[in-house]
Amino acid sequence: MSFFDIKNVLIAKKNIYKKLNHTPIIKSFFFSKLLNFNLYLKLESFQKTGSFKVRGVLNKLNYISDIEKNNGVVSLSAGNHAQALAWAASEKGIKSTIIMPYTASKDKIKSTKYYGGNIILTKNNMLEECMRVMKKNNLTLIHPFDDDHVIYGQGTIGLEIFEYLKKIEYVIIGVGGGGLISGISSVLKTLNPKIKIIGVEPINSNVISKSLISNKPEFLSSNITIADGLAAPFAGNITLKYIKKFVDKVVCVKESEIKNSLKQIIKNEKLIVEPAAAATIAALVYDKISIPKKSNVLCLMCGSNIDTEFLKKLL
Amino acid sequence: MSFFDIKNVLIAKKNIYKKLNHTPIIKSFFFSKLLNFNLYLKLESFQKTGSFKVRGVLNKLNYISDIEKNNGVVSLSAGNHAQALAWAASEKGIKSTIIMPYTASKDKIKSTKYYGGNIILTKNNMLEECMRVMKKNNLTLIHPFDDDHVIYGQGTIGLEIFEYLKKIEYVIIGVGGGGLISGISSVLKTLNPKIKIIGVEPINSNVISKSLISNKPEFLSSNITIADGLAAPFAGNITLKYIKKFVDKVVCVKESEIKNSLKQIIKNEKLIVEPAAAATIAALVYDKISIPKKSNVLCLMCGSNIDTEFLKKLL
Numbered sequence: 001m002s003f004f005d006i007k008n009v010l011i012a013k014k015n016i017y018k019k020l021n022h023t024p025i026i027k028s029f030f031f032s033k034l035l036n037f038n039l040y041l042k043l044e045s046f047q048k049t050g051s052f053k054v055r056g057v058l059n060k061l062n063y064i065s066d067i068e069k070n071n072g073v074v075s076l077s078a079g080n081h082a083q084a085l086a087w088a089a090s091e092k093g094i095k096s097t098i099i100m101p102y103t104a105s106k107d108k109i110k111s112t113k114y115y116g117g118n119i120i121l122t123k124n125n126m127l128e129e130c131m132r133v134m135k136k137n138n139l140t141l142i143h144p145f146d147d148d149h150v151i152y153g154q155g156t157i158g159l160e161i162f163e164y165l166k167k168i169e170y171v172i173i174g175v176g177g178g179g180l181i182s183g184i185s186s187v188l189k190t191l192n193p194k195i196k197i198i199g200v201e202p203i204n205s206n207v208i209s210k211s212l213i214s215n216k217p218e219f220l221s222s223n224i225t226i227a228d229g230l231a232a233p234f235a236g237n238i239t240l241k242y243i244k245k246f247v248d249k250v251v252c253v254k255e256s257e258i259k260n261s262l263k264q265i266i267k268n269e270k271l272i273v274e275p276a277a278a279a280t281i282a283a284l285v286y287d288k289i290s291i292p293k294k295s296n297v298l299c300l301m302c303g304s305n306i307d308t309e310f311l312k313k314l315l
Numbered sequence: 316m317s318f319f320d321i322k323n324v325l326i327a328k329k330n331i332y333k334k335l336n337h338t339p340i341i342k343s344f345f346f347s348k349l350l351n352f353n354l355y356l357k358l359e360s361f362q363k364t365g366s367f368k369v370r371g372v373l374n375k376l377n378y379i380s381d382i383e384k385n386n387g388v389v390s391l392s393a394g395n396h397a398q399a400l401a402w403a404a405s406e407k408g409i410k411s412t413i414i415m416p417y418t419a420s421k422d423k424i425k426s427t428k429y430y431g432g433n434i435i436l437t438k439n440n441m442l443e444e445c446m447r448v449m450k451k452n453n454l455t456l457i458h459p460f461d462d463d464h465v466i467y468g469q470g471t472i473g474l475e476i477f478e479y480l481k482k483i484e485y486v487i488i489g490v491g492g493g494g495l496i497s498g499i500s501s502v503l504k505t506l507n508p509k510i511k512i513i514g515v516e517p518i519n520s521n522v523i524s525k526s527l528i529s530n531k532p533e534f535l536s537s538n539i540t541i542a543d544g545l546a547a548p549f550a551g552n553i554t555l556k557y558i559k560k561f562v563d564k565v566v567c568v569k570e571s572e573i574k575n576s577l578k579q580i581i582k583n584e585k586l587i588v589e590p591a592a593a594a595t596i597a598a599l600v601y602d603k604i605s606i607p608k609k610s611n612v613l614c615l616m617c618g619s620n621i622d623t624e625f626l627k628k629l630l
Binding site (some may be wrong): 021024025026027038043045046048050135266267269270271272273304308311312315 | 336338339340341342344358360361363365581582584585586587588619623626627630
């Protein structure tokens with residue numbers, strides 16, 4: 001028997017759909033023509049707090065005790081998990097503390113505060129800082145990705161994709177720490193083992209590719225990328241187990257490729273997404289994956305939290 | 316018996332769904348909270364050519380003869396109908412000529428050309444110019460709104476709204492010449508007469524409001540508005556008949572109100588829409604309509620064809 005049981009994702013669905021909505025899928029006229037696929041976009045960019053992260057967090061908060069809720073939760077994030085945790089914790093009356101890098105986007109810091117999060121900006125190792133704060137204040141860690149309940153929450157996206165597009169053949173997903181791709185791939189491979197799941201990392205932040213080679217969770221000393229949503233400084237034990245079992249391939253894209261694809265999405269699809277989402281399109285546009293023409297391909301638009309000044313420059 | 320038969324919209328659906336997709340509806344977290352409604356957005360902004368116009372045009376082109384197809388079609392438009400007609404005609408191998416005002420957005424002119432339209436820019440009265448070109452070259456007029464087959468095409472949006480959101484109580488729609496609101500209101504009132512349909516005009520371009528007062532189709536000598544998608548210089552006999560029968564109220568919004576609401580949509584919903592779409596939100600934000608709190612309200616995001624330079628300034 002597998003370590004993964006889809007029942008847990010169905011339970012997550014019940015847990016989170018009281019507060020969240022499923023997100024739409026559209027066919028991209030522009031990229032379908034450009035790439036000669038039937039190219040679909042899952043618009044998780046319209047999710048509450050602007051990214052998929054809120055699904056996993058909201059599910060996870062159902063599995064901590066009242067004492068833990070009372071003491072508060074803590075995590076580390078460059079921004080999307082921060083906003084998601086701040087919002088979801090506030091919804092449940094829980095105090096949240098989030099360690100963010102001092103280089104984090106101003107817009108993401110502002111939103112996290114708006115949702116009620118207590119932010120600690122750090123120049124130090126984020127994970128170490130998070131552990132220090134957690135122990136000092138007796139907080140409960142809500143891991144950004146390496147947690148089964150978080151993965152089940154992200155897996156609800158897999159249910160939505162399959163429900164809407166049973167004919168889908170390839171699903172392309174951005175990879176940071178791997179929580180999103182773990183959730184979606186485990187669900188889709190369970191529902192139809194023929195669906196191919198491709199992960200995409202920025203070449204500047206490729207901790208999963210490295211971990212797959214060494215066969216253990218690696219750490220990165222540096223991982224600067226415009227796709228901050230994919231900038232995980234380390235891989236997880238749990239996500240690595242999921243990825244090895246359910247993901248067909250992980251490919252890498254360059255910064256310039258992400259940026260060019262992001263421009264194309266905004267200008268031609270009239271869709272505001274963040275660079276992490278554009279990485280999936282970049283993998284197709286810059287031929288990192290061999291997919292037969294006319295295939296039914298879905299790219300996950302994982303979030304919309306793009307810095308306003310950066311967006312202006314792209315237009 | 317009514318002059319309207321929903322069967323014609325079901326036929327239009329069959330005619331157009333070979334080439335077009337239905338568009339998604341999302342719940343707006345931001346505006347639901349701000350306005351205390353359950354506020355939904357119909358994202359027709361993701362429609363092919365960037366607006367709803369293509370539905371009506373594509374349906375209409377099924378009802379002209381082979382000789383008419385061979386001679387070519389003509390119309391007048393500030394931009395959205397121009398792009399829609401250019402694309403739909405090209406898809407069917409028909410030559411299209413479109414009279415556009417010399418003040419039309421550069422982006423819209425560029426797109427119309429890209430889709431294969433032959434553009435004539437004019438400083439003169441657009442309707443007179445269109446009639447002149449039509450007669451001279453023996454072309455067939457594809458009216459931007461005052462045509463039953465065009466209205467049936469736009470009505471397919473009504474089918475999609477009802478299918479997705481049976482509980483909807485109020486539908487808010489931007490009004491130019493009235494083709495869109497005629498199509499949607501006739502369908503929704505037929506399916507559920509309790510649904511309230513509210514039209515929104517820019518106060519600077521309020522030809523339908525004026526026509527409803529005088530009870531005949533009026534002309535405007537001037538109608539400059541940032542919501543160029545709603546800038547019809549005249550009302551139609553057919554649309555006026557629909558509006559009088561199926562629309563509950565038409566309200567007006569100011570330019571500043573449209574602009575402020577547009578900013579809010581782009582920044583908070585991460586949605587690129589054109590000012591014509593924002594007029595619907597403005598009518599709610601600036602209290603032009605009395606709607607009970609907690610109501611299920613849908614605003615139609617009719618298009619995404621916003622000028623890039625204007626978009627940059629809004630960010």
